[in-house]
Amino acid sequence: MAKKLKLSLPRIRKGKTAKKAVTGFDQAKWIRGFSIAAISIWVFYSFVIDLLPYEVASIFQKWMPATTVNEALVWVICALGLNIVVGYAGLLDLGFVAFWAIGGYVAGWLMSDFFQQVSIHVGSTAPAEQRGIHISFWGVLIIGGLVAAVFGVIIGAPTLRLKSDYLALVTLGFGEIIPQIFYNGENIGGFNLTNGSKGIAPVDNIGLFGKTLGPFDLDWKYLIFVSLTALMVFISLRIRSGRLGRAWLAIREDELAASMMGVPLMRSKLAAYAIGAVSGGVGGVAFATHVNGVFADRFSFSISIILLAMVVLGGMGNVWGVIVGALTIAWVNATGLPAIGDTVNSLLGTKINFPSYNFLLFGGILIFMMLYKREGMLPESRLKELMHETDDETSNTGKHV
Amino acid sequence: MSKPSTLNADNISVKFGGLVAVDDVSFDIPAGGVISLIGPNGAGKTTFFNVLTGLYKPTSGTVTFDGNDITAKPPHKIAQAGVARTFQNIRLFGLMTAEENVMVAMHSHLKSGVLSTILGTRKQRAEEAESKKIARELLEFVGIGGTADKFARNLSYGDQRRLEVARALALQPKVLLLDEPTAGMNPQESKVFVDFVYRVRDEKNLGILLIEHDMSVVMKVSERITVLDRGQKIAEGTPAEIKSDKRVIEAYLGKSAESGK
């Protein structure tokens, strides 16, 4: 897995150090930092933590358990997808959870005993006598991404002519409809498509170099998730530096002017939805292996909003900012709030239910960021320019009629 | 004497509900010619421009470009066909550098797909390098070569206007529509602009259509002038003819005026 990271490094670095003058943003520095952090964390959790004395290790267990790290990475992968749609192309998608769900169910369908009617095995770790469809995890990743991409196009198509607020509503509508179909899918014309609210579990183990990785092989899973993240980062940065990325930025700023400069709006927007969706689908498949199943009641509107908060916090369009934002929020949600809550409560003898404050947290982040730091905490310098100049009444770029 | 026409507008009418913005206007932009479209405010000039570039569909009438009917085509297809424009209120992509602004307009001339972009194939990299080079050349051509890496919104007003032209030129157009290009310029800048228009016409061999309010520029730069008033074409001819046309003077100055400048 580490090999994959090294391969991608030189390519990006060559292009990106030259870009420093343009974006004011040292991509190479971030790539190095990301790689070092990723490898260090892996080394830590695989080897170092076992060597630590119990008290120290349990602090880490409480404040940064390995499961949280892996789950956070799934959020990052999905947030990177949303970053393409909202951050690059400026399309406010409030229903991104749909792609996460789609990825999850593709994994559920293709990596489990669910479809007892058939027995298909393709490179899977499941024993041959098990019925159901069992395709290798790696194949399912690709299929999940593609299926999500198709749905990205389906969801995006009605929004192409709409203004940003209507667009948001349509995506929100789909973000409700698709999970509801999964939730009610126990009886679609007599056919059990999704097992309804029960969900589909368990899913097959991941096969890697002859090993089978189950839900408890956290360190290997970590490497896989980190690699998927790196892949999504790579894809995002590469596309951004090409003509489609420029088209997206132009559309984000002024789609009318963009179209008059020859940018095909429909095609470009659909591409944003599709490519963003791929990331969501991949994240969904990964998550299914993380929780060992796909469960319909997990896919709520709040997930779409949390992803949005991650992208907003990190800076829309800024891949590294989104990663940091996503890791932060995912950690706070999964571990931070409960752990802080326990600590404070035991220190002060209070009984405050910290996790229930998450709505306040997400809402607060969105409002605060929009009012005071629209460019994100780690601004892409170009965004810093945009988000504040429009408060000037005489400006006309960026005001959408 | 008349050159072959590139862009023809025939009997264009634009009605918004009860309001008639453009009323049965026809004219032609010859290849390599400079035409100005003038008229009092609200005469329908920008609306007409918008029809030519595909932003509005006319209620009736046709627009033909190089013999092809482009009336109902979407704006980006018209742009790709070779009709480029600038905007009355500058509509640059403020967050992108000058170079990137120009490169956006080259979108339809680039061929690399998503996959080759992701993989960074040699062909794609070569294409990117080439388009960067062309973008910088265009920036030089319009006189703002040093600003390539500056964000568009940080440029001075005059430079922004030039950038808009550079961007429009990146479409490799056959016809260039300039919407009030000298708005906000002082006489000196306007003079520079007039020379610039000649240069563009001669070096790029384009037809140019200007909407202008500055009469000195109009008189100097145009080969022909068309006058709109309240959506209708009231006069058409050489600068000399227009200057002394009574209807034009009336439209601008009101019925009691003497012959104007």
Add this chain to the structure above:
Amino acid sequence: MASARFSSRVVFERSAATFIILLVSIWLGVNLVKSPSQFFQSSVIGISNGVLYALIALGYTLVYGIIELINFAHGDLFMIGGLFAATFIAVWFGQESPSTVGYVVFFACLIAVMGFCATINVAIERFAYRRLRRAPKLAPLITAVGVSFILQFIGIRWNGSGPKSWNSVLPDGEFIISGVHIAYTTIFSFAVTIPILALMTYIVTKTRRGKAMRATAQDADAARLMGINVNKTIAFTFALGGALAGAAGLLFQQTRELTNYNLGYQLGLIAFTSAVLGGIGNLSGAVLGAILIGLVQGLNDGLPIGLGQQWSQTVVFSILILLMTFRPTGLLGKPMVEKV
């Protein structure tokens, strides 16, 4: 001719709309024939829901009309109104069953909740949205989502993370007219809502403030030049919308005897769909759209040939999506032309 090409899209949209209307009519017809009493029963339920949606939908459409913002948090304001009503009537005044005192408290609460929600809405506009009036559209939209979450948080703190049931001061019985049950509470809802709507219409059409609102909605800059205080007008609009949401919250809490922190999100989207169906920015459209949506929902949930309640959200959102795709101007709205 250009106009022929121009109208092909219109033709497609018209035929799609006709086809959908035809399908819906057939569905309705079949159900009506199959079991008329169920049909009318579901219709009654649907219309009584619709009336509630109308109050909420008006808030959306008023705000959208004046500042072109979808106030995501509006539905949650309705939810907060319900919490306030429950607290006011049952907790502060201890009224939990029909009685003269109960009715008096109800009406006192009506005034109070409208004032309460109006105030909150004005505060939200002042502190969260005003600064972003000229920002790119993404910013106030995202902020509105944030406000929605904050209001839901308040709901969780106030009401817990699950539903709470209450005893209403409204009488329990019902009329039965040829097999159709019409609850007293339904009549009551109408009796409260219709005067409120009438009052609203009066305010918007006849008062100076109302005229200022409509002027600002058409062209804020021109209104400013006419001497209209745009900030005050916008604040007034939010106050009106908030008051309506509050009234709806009280009605819901008393007729359904239920409060829950996520009601705003659920019903808010339905109400917004109603506003879009009627033509966003159009007040009578909002009411019309709300009644229609209420009907569709009631019929879908209650009819033998219907998808059932579990698909209720899907049906409404599908309507929203179809509307946005084919007819974003809704039934009574006017198409907008973008000026360059």
